[in-house]
Amino acid sequence: MNEEIRQQKMQNIAELRELGIEPYPYRFSKTHSSAKIKEEYDYLEASETKEDAILSTAGRVVALRHHGKSAFFVLKDDSGRIQAYIRKDSVGDENFKLFKKHISLGDFVGIEGFPFRTHTGEMSIYVQKFEILSKAIRMLPEKWHGLKDKEIIYRQRYVEMLSNDEALERFKKRFELLRLTREFLNQRGFMEVETPILHSVTGGASARPFITHINVFDVDMYMRIAEELYLKRYLVGGFERIYEIGKNFRNEGISYKHHPEFTMMEVYQAYADYEDMMELTEALISSVVEKLTGGTVIEYQGKEIDFSRPWRKVKMRDFIKERLGVDILEDSDEALLQVLESHDNIPEIKERGHLIEKLWDLVEDELVAPTFVLEHPVIISPLAKKHRNDPRVTERFELVINGMECANAFSELNDPVEQYKRFLHQAGLRDAGDAEAHMMDMDFVRALEYGMPPTGGLGIGIDRILMFITDSPNIRDIIPFPLVRPVSFTEEELATEQASEKKEE
């Protein structure tokens, strides 16, 4: 970074200490957020003051305009921005000199004063006292264009948050979504539970896991790829309505819709089936979308997406047959492969399940509005119950929005013998080189042998839903601290080291 500016900042801090002013003090009594001030004194007319309403607020200085014997500055806090006005005759000569010399863009400042509205109508605080709360050494990104460098945005998200107001709002929406989801489920009588993240056998999804090592047992373990199998153990144990919101880890590629570490919400309801889960999905997602965007029709990357209920339902078999002319239940492997070849989309593993998944991928993009895709074949659904009317398919659905899979649910398979057979088939695929096939989980089979009630289960990809709500083109935009390739910090260390030596002097 700019060494000259850094030196100036360090010099500035040293001077403050000489004046007996601590640049990093301990606390400040903040009575009002910026938003609260604007709300509470909204009635003030232009040029009107409210001198008897002494209040205090604090935030980061994000704009500063000196005018000789007065100055305007803007404090940013987590509710917004508020302008402050300071003048020589309001704080005294000494304090004003201190302000001019030692308050810079980027610093945290606490102020006390009263609200007023300027001639031009801007709600402001007339500063009577101010206090340095934390000095910044680094310079803020440009005020007008904001921060645009994707590398800084992803690697130093805090810089994006502090400089681009939109970023703070985007992440507030993320946590608001989590809050609303919990509220919705709690209201329906679901209890939030937790399951392990370190698994000796991991399952519940088709994915490559991360491998880690536990020293006390001296064995490798997996980071979970799904919460599913442990949540169902709760059902065996006697819980009836549970959910978990947590991180899953999949050691696979990164794309605009894939991130190795992502947030999944899974819900399980005893005595329910996939139809009930469909109702739950529709109700939950349309409710949070409406609360967070203010409507049921959203604009996503210039495209209109309508979340109004009820959502469209298509059977996987029918949709593929309609678009590609091939029947995934009746036609031979060769016939399926032929269609894939004609679309230049040949899977590495030529097993029937993979062929079906590949065929689906070809048509999935056509679904823009939220659509339930129903009745996946048994072969690609090792944890779902067979359909009550057709043993070739399962009672399962996936929710597709704008070509992206956002939820997955089924009437949970609870027949232990059947589950064992399904695992065996998957184990066969693993042996044949499919690294994403499910692992045999004998403890889970044993759990089912004790009896699990008929259960509806549902998983929702929280990040993807959030992409639509915030109109974000890339999943990394709504993951606060996305995975980045590690880099060295030699330059940063050197600069800080020099500063620390200077401080010792």
Next chain:
RNA sequence: GACCCGCUAGCUCAGCAGGCAGAGCACUUGACUUUUAAUCAAGGGGCCGAGGGUUCGAAUCCCUCGCGGGUCACCA
């Protein structure tokens, strides 16, 4: 993993027929007591991502590497 694009001041970006490294904001100094992308005057600031090559001369052309972005492939 393959292909394409990018990397120049703290930030946003020019400069790429090869010829002294630029602007705006930010920073420093000064003026200014209702500004809001404040204004005015003066000034400082660069390993042009790294390394190698071509050339009298490279930010600019070529090669290798690093980091990032996008598209495709695998995956939710």
